[in-house]
Amino acid sequence: MSVKLTFLGGVGTVTGSKYLLEKDGTRVLVDCGLFQGYKQLRLKNWAPLPVDPKTIDAVILTHAHLDHSGYLPLLVRNGFKGPVVCTRATRDLCAILLPDSGFLQEKDAEFANRHGFSKHRPALPLYTKKDAEVSLDRFRPVDFDDVHEMLGAFSVTFRKAGHILGAAIVELTWGGTRIVFSGDLGRYGDATMFDPSPIREADYLLVESTYGNRRHENLDAEDILAEAITKTARRGGTVVIPSFAVGRAQSLLFHIQSLKEDGRIPDLPIFLDSPMAVSASNIYGKHPDDHRLTAEECDWSNGAAHYVADVEESKDLDRNRMPKVIVSASGMATGGRVLHHLKHYAPDHRNMILFAGFQAGGTRGAAITSGAASVRIHGSDVPIRAEVGNLHMLSAHADADEIMRWLGNFERPPKMTYITHGEPDAADALRYRIESELDWPCWLPDYREDVELE
Numbered sequence: 001m002s003v004k005l006t007f008l009g010g011v012g013t014v015t016g017s018k019y020l021l022e023k024d025g026t027r028v029l030v031d032c033g034l035f036q037g038y039k040q041l042r043l044k045n046w047a048p049l050p051v052d053p054k055t056i057d058a059v060i061l062t063h064a065h066l067d068h069s070g071y072l073p074l075l076v077r078n079g080f081k082g083p084v085v086c087t088r089a090t091r092d093l094c095a096i097l098l099p100d101s102g103f104l105q106e107k108d109a110e111f112a113n114r115h116g117f118s119k120h121r122p123a124l125p126l127y128t129k130k131d132a133e134v135s136l137d138r139f140r141p142v143d144f145d146d147v148h149e150m151l152g153a154f155s156v157t158f159r160k161a162g163h164i165l166g167a168a169i170v171e172l173t174w175g176g177t178r179i180v181f182s183g184d185l186g187r188y189g190d191a192t193m194f195d196p197s198p199i200r201e202a203d204y205l206l207v208e209s210t211y212g213n214r215r216h217e218n219l220d221a222e223d224i225l226a227e228a229i230t231k232t233a234r235r236g237g238t239v240v241i242p243s244f245a246v247g248r249a250q251s252l253l254f255h256i257q258s259l260k261e262d263g264r265i266p267d268l269p270i271f272l273d274s275p276m277a278v279s280a281s282n283i284y285g286k287h288p289d290d291h292r293l294t295a296e297e298c299d300w301s302n303g304a305a306h307y308v309a310d311v312e313e314s315k316d317l318d319r320n321r322m323p324k325v326i327v328s329a330s331g332m333a334t335g336g337r338v339l340h341h342l343k344h345y346a347p348d349h350r351n352m353i354l355f356a357g358f359q360a361g362g363t364r365g366a367a368i369t370s371g372a373a374s375v376r377i378h379g380s381d382v383p384i385r386a387e388v389g390n391l392h393m394l395s396a397h398a399d400a401d402e403i404m405r406w407l408g409n410f411e412r413p414p415k416m417t418y419i420t421h422g423e424p425d426a427a428d429a430l431r432y433r434i435e436s437e438l439d440w441p442c443w444l445p446d447y448r449e450d451v452e453l454e
Helices: 039-046 072-077 088-115 129-138 221-234 248-261 275-286 311-319 338-345 364-369 400-407 424-438
Strands: 003-009 018-023 026-030 058-060 084-087 139-142 147-150 154-160 168-174 177-181 204-208 239-242 270-272 325-328 352-355 374-377 380-383 387-390 416-420 450-453
Touching: 003 177, 018 168, 026 168, 072 088, 072 129, 084 088, 084 154, 088 129, 088 139, 088 275, 129 139, 204 400, 221 239, 221 248, 221 352, 221 387, 239 338, 248 270, 248 275, 248 325, 270 275, 311 338, 325 338, 338 374, 338 380, 352 364, 364 374, 364 387, 400 424, 416 424
Parallel strands: 026 058, 058 084, 084 139, 177 204, 204 416, 239 325, 239 352, 270 325, 352 387
Antiparallel strands: 003 018, 003 450, 018 026, 147 154, 154 168, 168 177, 374 380
């Protein structure tokens, strides 16, 4: 009997990754992510999952980012009782990411109810912090590169993907069929993370295509950062950097610390204003074999940045007129403390809003980087008069050339390569390159499409 694969997310979009495998009555979900961005995508989070969570036997996570893990609290609340298998660093990161996600959803709902700008009466969170904490009991962390037998049915091996701490390429073998999930592939030569591990063969491959139609700029991130910070400080402004709390924030602090040590930026205060990013930064020291950094380089509070402790201190940053740099989550400006900083700093031309990577369609980040005159935050339209930039070269995702480089490690073509986790234009561009340059068969799956893996 063949393995049935159903695409429950992560197709036609860069969010909501969920891939269901079924064989002989056993069901496994690879990734369990939240849909983000456009409203029609976010509404899928509220709709019943197309498969009953009670019937899923296990979840395998490629990494901790919410578009791959953020639906887990709801899955558990709705009846899932199996193991969640992932790397050790992924488990540690999920222990802060998931409760924080629940907490922010509760706070957003509370804020909407207090100020009356939600259509719902009352506005409710998708799940709560408590739901997220309960879901952590299902986690079963394992080591990279070991073969793990599961449910007496299949084996799974995690290989380093780069991207962020703990991120993995998943090799799953079931009944003689080898299925490889790229997860999110990292960059080659990244300053903080290892190169993605080479994979030699697969019967079926699911490969991400976030940057499938683009090449990252061949620019030095520190040169661009130094210029942005220096010119903004000279005109008396503040640089606000919306940053992903896991991976991107730490990379930014690494480069800012280097600039400070070399005297390439003014001696102005740097603030890391994200409790989740602070917690994530502390986790790097627990997993020294998962990244390139030394123990000293992992301590960004020692010279690079001041860690903001609480909400009142965060509010003080907006009252303080001194030029400074604020690194704050979230990376696409979809929630968190950065929204309050944007409300304060975006209307002033002296300031700069400096994004640090991919902005999914439908997010505030995508609107701002596309030149929107204003964005809606907490029920009000906020004018964007600050200078806007994007450090694309700091993206944690492989670009099109790097994806092709990774695919070049395969010693034989997969029977089928499924292009996932990309906007339609990016996914189709990668399909064209794989077909024309490698002569591999490819397919762009649709949401809820299912295929038989012979």
